Amino acid sequence: MSLEALNPDRVEAILVRHGAKAVSLTDAGGAAVLEPAPGETPLWNDTRIAGLFDADFDVEALKRDLKDSLAIDSLPEHRLESLRDRAWEREWLRDFRPRRFGERLWIAPDEMPVAAANAVVVKLDPGLAFGTGSHATTALCLEWLDGLELAGKTVLDYGCGSGVLAIAALKLGAISAFGIDIDAQAIAASKRNAARNGVDRRLGLGMAAAGAGGQYDVVVANILAGPLAELAPVLAAAVRANGLLALSGVLAEQVDGLAAAYEEWFEFDEPAMLPQDGQTWARLSGTRTGRYDVHAMS
DSSP: OBOTTSOHHHHHHHHHHTTOSEEEEEESSSOOOOSOOTTOOOOOSSEEEEEEOOTTOOHHHHHHHHHHHHTOSSOOSOOOOOOOOOOGGGGGGGTOOOEEETTTEEEEOTTSOOOOTTOEEEEOOOTTSSOSSOSHHHHHHHHHHHTSOOTTOEEEEESOTTSHHHHHHHHTTOSEEEEEESOHHHHHHHHHHHHHTTOGGGEEEEETTTOOOSOEEEEEEESOHHHHHHTHHHHHHTEEEEEEEEEEEEEGGGHHHHHHHHTTTEEEOOOEEEEETTEEEEEEEEEEOSOOOOOOOO
């Protein structure tokens, strides 16, 4: 059902009240919602809500409740569809298959082994947090990490999401990593995924407001161009002399402006580009060369 001007939380509550086994919100248009600002839960301008019910549920009672509770005379455009019974909690596996990033690094569900002889495998269930490698911004960072010599290095993953970048770095040889995010659910997902991969003792996690402190050999930040520009002094201070930085979540047309925000501290390589869904995403990566100022992580 298209939400139009209806409150999504109220509609979801009504669906759950009538026995919905699952409720999902999806984009009915073409706009992207990626990393939200702290405290925000953005939705698309044109949002569709779907509920999964048992076959014998009372659809007419649900329709009456929606109209009465929402004080509307008629429901927005909607449809009913009968679905073959299946293990819906694992349905995402149809689209989540093992994927290779670079030469060695693979992201794979627990149930799907990777046969490649030199494979470094990160086992990951998507859960609630963004970051399985399916988006170009994450893929660009994973490919970059695969190309580094990480043995004995320390890594900061700023905007860790599912923890996939920090976990990948640890499985590629990093001695320790620290993940920061603004979302408590992301921290919880990162902790679970780290335990699934046997690296939880080498991964520290914290909320952005608390900060990480110290400096790292490698810093990767997969957020968006605006926050990355604002964080330039903070992230620069987190990179050791001659350390490495990668910035992702950046559209191709935003590269020059973002590079300018970091130019006094970093010498950047040629940006890496990856198209997806009609947009071209970029990764900026380079080496810490400039002066040092002291900034608190925030």
